Amino acid sequence: MSARRDGDPASGDGRAHDNGQASDDGRKVRLRLGELRRPPVRDWVIRFAFGAGVSALAGVVSVLAGPRAGGLFLAFPAILLASVTLVAKEEGARQAAQDVAGATFGTVGLYGFAVVVALTVTVWPLWLSLTIATLTWAALSLALYAAVARLRR
Template structure:
């Protein structure tokens, strides 16, 4: 399956999103944040932080893509991209966790951002750039 030719930002498309769809995304994100806060208060910040890694809007977004655009392939591509981004975030977290006590925090976060970008780009190229995954999921 091939990704879009070019990643673009189109603010005008925001007007095409139904208010109910926006509310659903907002509500889902709020619920995940509240659960994270509750878990953090009950069992500690480490456990609560794990819930913050949950892509709060992803489930609502995938549902909306499939129902509004009636396109499972687009939803699958979006999910695959989210997984690749999440793996990149793991690289970011490991990098910052390893470096934060050794170098200034800003430098550790910059290194983590670079690690995330490298991992995400390499995974993207392996997934879509090779042309092997051009069919349906």
């Protein structure tokens, strides 16, 4: 799910009107929960089908090759594929590329999460390990976003 920018997303070109509040590309990113009702049911079904399909594949791989191999498939960004396809169709390739960039920042943070959990889960209480890992994910993701935004200016 992408955060919409100010402007007319129905134009399909991914452009938005500048409202004077700058981000890395001159537009302010806003989260509008009311937009969740906007996509047609077909779009939600596509996202669900991608996610369910990859999860089912991970289950099959787990049964055939073991849980470690199956776990790798659970890391597959199934919903991202469906979302980017729908965003590109409805809002343009530029918006889809921005969503992929955001997912990339989140992925780097997720690597940090995994490293922290791997190093601490057996020596710290689980709640502490997961809390620090989550904070690491957020810090890495936001730092990468800020660094890229600064480089683009």
